[in-house]
Amino acid sequence: MTASTRTHLSPALKQATPVVVDYAAGSWIYGTDGNRYLDFTTGIGVTSTGHCHPRVVEAAREQVGKIIHAQYTTVMHKPLLALTEKLGDFLPDGFDSVFYANSGSEAVEASIRLARMATGRPNIVAFHGGFHGRTVAAASLTTAGTKFRSGFSPIMGGVHIAPFPYAFRYGWDMDTAVAFALQELDYLLATMSSPADTAAFIIEPVLGDGGYLPTPPEFLEGIRRRADEHGIVLIVDEVQAGVGRTGKFWGHEHSAAKPDIVITAKGLASGFPISAIAASTELMSKAWPGSQGGTYGGNAVAAAAAVATLDVVRDEGLVENAAKQGAVLLDGLKALKEQYSAIGDARGLGLMQALEFVDENGKPDAAAAARVQQTAISEGLLLLTCGALGNVVRVIPALVVTDDEMAEGLDAIGRTLKRAL
Numbered sequence: 001m002t003a004s005t006r007t008h009l010s011p012a013l014k015q016a017t018p019v020v021v022d023y024a025a026g027s028w029i030y031g032t033d034g035n036r037y038l039d040f041t042t043g044i045g046v047t048s049t050g051h052c053h054p055r056v057v058e059a060a061r062e063q064v065g066k067i068i069h070a071q072y073t074t075v076m077h078k079p080l081l082a083l084t085e086k087l088g089d090f091l092p093d094g095f096d097s098v099f100y101a102n103s104g105s106e107a108v109e110a111s112i113r114l115a116r117m118a119t120g121r122p123n124i125v126a127f128h129g130g131f132h133g134r135t136v137a138a139a140s141l142t143t144a145g146t147k148f149r150s151g152f153s154p155i156m157g158g159v160h161i162a163p164f165p166y167a168f169r170y171g172w173d174m175d176t177a178v179a180f181a182l183q184e185l186d187y188l189l190a191t192m193s194s195p196a197d198t199a200a201f202i203i204e205p206v207l208g209d210g211g212y213l214p215t216p217p218e219f220l221e222g223i224r225r226r227a228d229e230h231g232i233v234l235i236v237d238e239v240q241a242g243v244g245r246t247g248k249f250w251g252h253e254h255s256a257a258k259p260d261i262v263i264t265a266k267g268l269a270s271g272f273p274i275s276a277i278a279a280s281t282e283l284m285s286k287a288w289p290g291s292q293g294g295t296y297g298g299n300a301v302a303a304a305a306a307v308a309t310l311d312v313v314r315d316e317g318l319v320e321n322a323a324k325q326g327a328v329l330l331d332g333l334k335a336l337k338e339q340y341s342a343i344g345d346a347r348g349l350g351l352m353q354a355l356e357f358v359d360e361n362g363k364p365d366a367a368a369a370a371r372v373q374q375t376a377i378s379e380g381l382l383l384l385t386c387g388a389l390g391n392v393v394r395v396i397p398a399l400v401v402t403d404d405e406m407a408e409g410l411d412a413i414g415r416t417l418k419r420a421l
């Protein structure tokens with residue numbers, strides 16, 4: 001290597017914005033370019049308590065001085081015990097057993113491993129447009145775009161993909177879409193993956209990267225009924241929707257369906273990497289000791305930050321704030337939809353909202369979504385695209401977003417649409 005050779009980040013990374021962060025606080029990112037940006041991306045739905053919430057910073061800082069890494073299958077540490085106890089305050093009844101990893105993908109993998117061990121069955125049914133991660137097994141459950149799976153086949157076998165009730169895309173009302181998707185799920189169980197071979201259903205409460213499509217309560221309840229009937233494990237992937245984001249602590253709480261395994265990550269520690277799966281001890285004990293693990297899982301600093309995050313979520317009423325601000329956001333987005341025919345749909349739950357863009361023929365318009373996302377940057381607003389077809393712009397404010405920030409964000413979206421459409 002010569003002295004002049006510079007190392008660059010891999011071109012395999014696709015940058016959504018040119019912003020380089022100097023520092024960040026709450027809903028705001030301050031760039032090295034001297035500009036400040038209203039961050040409605042939150043690191044893809046991660047910085048739940050806003051950037052650098054003082055209580056999260058303090059908890060992490062204090063923990064760094066005590067112990068950073070105490071591999072939790074070697075020596076246990078206090079933050080993980082505290083987190084496990086605290087999570088019990090938020091988990092559904094009967095979810096008394098937790099396993100920790102670092103990322104959403106790892107937790108998804110752990111849940112698949114558990115479901116297969118618990119049932120002795122090989123197959124997993126996921127839903128079209130779902131996103132469950134980028135590791136090979138998680139990617140094989142992911143159909144939120146071919147970029148997540150093509151070029152590195154073969155991916156994991158034993159996965160079947162069932163239709164998701166994407167009513168807007170079909171041009172149907174929701175009842176018709178749900179009835180169709182449940183009928184096709186039955187057809188799949190009758191023709192492709194017999195119940196005797198099916199270990200688990202895995203679904204997000206709101207399809208995230210696949211387009212911010214709330215899972216209709218009746219659909220989740222229909223899946224639950226089939227899981228009960230056939231002894232299939234229902235895994236709810238709350239990686240993006242959990243920890244208050246949808247205006248309830250868990251996204252699945254918008255329905256009456258109770259999962260068998262809950263997966264959480266992203267918002268759990270306000271940006272520190274930690275993920276978890278939770279289930280009943282009865283189910284969890286079907287994975288024998290040593291069958292789950294990992295060097296860094298349940299890191300002490302991340303666990304301390306997670307405890308502080310859950311305290312802040314409770315003490316500052318952030319679930320309630322997500323519901324309140326989410327209603328304002330959805331109203332604002334729906335009003336904009338009335339103004340622009342390029343907006344085919346405005347939808348979401350809580351602070352997980354989106355605009356879906358269509359062309360003059362009503363077909364998905366990914367170019368319009370990209371223009372909106374890019375134009376917003378010069379309006380001081382950070383947004384992300386999503387959607388299996390790339391034609392959705394998602395709006396993901398921090399759960400601490402204030403009335404003024406929400407008003408400012410909606411103004412910026414309005415100015416952006418005027419320029420970009």
Ligand code: PMP
Nearest residue numbers: 103104105131132133208239240
């Ligand atoms: N599941 C869902 C629902 C997600 O949104 C994501 C991340 N976007 C993942 C799993 C994967 O998480 P990670 O990127 O931490 O592996």
